Amino acid sequence: MTPQSPLQELLNALALYSHLPSDDQQAVLDLPFRVRNLDPGAYLVREGDQPSQCSVLVNGYAYRQKVTGIGSRQILSVCVPGDAVDLQNMFLSISDHSVQMLTRGTVADVPRQAMQDMVLTRPAVGTAIIQLTLVEASILREWVVNVGRRDARARIAHLLCEFAVRLESRNLHSHEGFELPMTQEQLADATGLTSVHVNRVLKGLEGEGLISRRRRHIQFPDWRALQDAGDFSRRYLHLSDVDIVGERPAVTPNLV
Amino acid sequence: MTPQSPLQELLNALALYSHLPSDDQQAVLDLPFRVRNLDPGAYLVREGDQPSQCSVLVNGYAYRQKVTGIGSRQILSVCVPGDAVDLQNMFLSISDHSVQMLTRGTVADVPRQAMQDMVLTRPAVGTAIIQLTLVEASILREWVVNVGRRDARARIAHLLCEFAVRLESRNLHSHEGFELPMTQEQLADATGLTSVHVNRVLKGLEGEGLISRRRRHIQFPDWRALQDAGDFSRRYLHLSDVDIVGERPAVTPNLV
DNA sequence: CGTACGTTTGATCTTTCTCAATAATGGTGG
DNA sequence: CCACCATTATTGAGAAAGATCAAACGTACG
Numbered sequence A, B: 001m002t003p004q005s006p007l008q009e010l011l012n013a014l015a016l017y018s019h020l021p022s023d024d025q026q027a028v029l030d031l032p033f034r035v036r037n038l039d040p041g042a043y044l045v046r047e048g049d050q051p052s053q054c055s056v057l058v059n060g061y062a063y064r065q066k067v068t069g070i071g072s073r074q075i076l077s078v079c080v081p082g083d084a085v086d087l088q089n090m091f092l093s094i095s096d097h098s099v100q101m102l103t104r105g106t107v108a109d110v111p112r113q114a115m116q117d118m119v120l121t122r123p124a125v126g127t128a129i130i131q132l133t134l135v136e137a138s139i140l141r142e143w144v145v146n147v148g149r150r151d152a153r154a155r156i157a158h159l160l161c162e163f164a165v166r167l168e169s170r171n172l173h174s175h176e177g178f179e180l181p182m183t184q185e186q187l188a189d190a191t192g193l194t195s196v197h198v199n200r201v202l203k204g205l206e207g208e209g210l211i212s213r214r215r216r217h218i219q220f221p222d223w224r225a226l227q228d229a230g231d232f233s234r235r236y237l238h239l240s241d242v243d244i245v246g247e248r249p250a251v252t253p254n255l256v
Numbered sequence C: 001c002g003t004a005c006g007t008t009t010g011a012t013c014t015t016t017c018t019c020a021a022t023a024a025t026g027g028t029g030g
Numbered sequence D: 001c002c003a004c005c006a007t008t009a010t011t012g013a014g015a016a017a018g019a020t021c022a023a024a025c026g027t028a029c030g
Helices: A008-015 A022-029 A112-121 A123-149 A152-169 A184-191 A195-207 A223-230 B008-015 B022-029 B112-121 B123-149 B152-169 B184-191 B195-207 B223-229
Strands: A034-038 A043-045 A053-059 A062-067 A073-079 A098-101 A105-111 A212-214 A217-219 B034-038 B043-045 B053-059 B062-067 B073-079 B098-101 B105-111 B212-214 B217-219
Touching: A008 A022, A008 A053, A008 A123, A022 A123, A043 A053, A053 A112, A062 A184, A062 B123, A073 A123, A073 A184, A073 B123, A105 A112, A112 A123, A112 B123, A123 A152, A123 B062, A123 B073, A123 B112, A123 B123, A152 A184, A152 A195, A152 A223, A184 A195, A195 A212, B008 B022, B008 B053, B008 B123, B022 B123, B053 B112, B062 B184, B073 B123, B073 B184, B105 B112, B112 B123, B123 B152, B152 B184, B152 B195, B152 B223, B184 B195, B195 B212
Parallel strands: none
Antiparallel strands: A034 A105, A043 A098, A053 A105, A062 A073, A062 A098, A212 A217, B034 B105, B043 B098, B053 B105, B062 B073, B062 B098, B212 B217
């Protein structure tokens, strides 16, 4: 509603894991940046690049990706608004993967040096950024498990659960379900399957009453059953173990 | 040869990615710690734990691991001497995965607070630790690709290549090859395969002349061909893009 | 209105898993 | 030093999940 800095989203993301003192918050908002509007498929970073800025996703979705020697693609994670897309590149010079827009959207480019200075001189911000990075690593570990040790049905169900909870934790979707910003082929590349098989699995889940679909809009008529099918537990998202000890069901009231 | 602090290994690991001023080096060596000897299979951290110390692997090997609801195990990474096993737990309270010893070995437990203070008050150490964490994340991304988009033969070949290069970069094995510290079942859990199939693939690689084996000792008669089979490029290990720009073939003279 | 992209469906083929059994190997106690 | 036991490695045969190939169908958009 109210006009706000594009970097407000970044602040929200950081606030998920730590409380930032208000001068640190201000420092984040005062970061220099330049805004860009991007189309689906546009690259934010390319594998091998040595980027001089750190892009923050302001709105829209993006994904991390790597391509094998024989040309198949693996999607490594989906970035949501507020994600700092290449923290990696702040401390490692050469990017080891690519980041592309999934939907149309906007990013704010922050000079690498400014971001780095802030992380190193403001312990609270540094802690928050490290926490974000560690949560991303935790999600990555869960993806290894998903792709390595679950069958197709569980992989898809797990991905849908993860996405729903992550969106919910950032207040990006309503109880009604959400708009999945990916094609079935992208879903396949995220789960290590083929698009043909993804299609069949989705139909299967729909037939079982675990999801319902109208185009890419997904709803969860039986959230509990979907979690079971996907062997999903939100623990690895670390949504409530930094500030608050124990469960905090209020975060996703309608999904518990 | 010379008696040295158990934390020397940690320092070596940090030095791989940054040059540390000598007072920072000393600060690392001055960290308080307690040493423990552990048998294979011993847990360093359990999923769900809230550990109060950060363990550094001094010698031997360990692995990160998660178990799915139906009981299958996925190995997420192999830790080598010098790895700080739970940096995660320094900034996130609840561990999202387990770490177990692969071989007999020793760890040095550093109090969480001491480690955290050092990271936050010494920018050079903080930078080095963040770099280590980011390289681990990069390796994790490559594992997602490996498990998600490569066939069995490539997965095994890739794993062998990665392990060889990582050991080499820390001077932990000779040109002759190395002692693989894993059973075929653990290899299977690392690659999302079954031990039966791992066995067949290993025999296949041996038959093709890409590796040779005497028990768990692996040699590489045709290193180039093995890399090709595994679609392996060491770029994602970030071994030479922090301090030094461009390739530095000296790191693994016999493996290039 | 047509074109491009995404989805859906069917038929067939491969890779990898499962189940089962046998053979090495290393460690241990006598 | 040797016999025994628990692990680990190896091999075979059959089953299954998912891939591949091919085609038709929708839908959005210029």
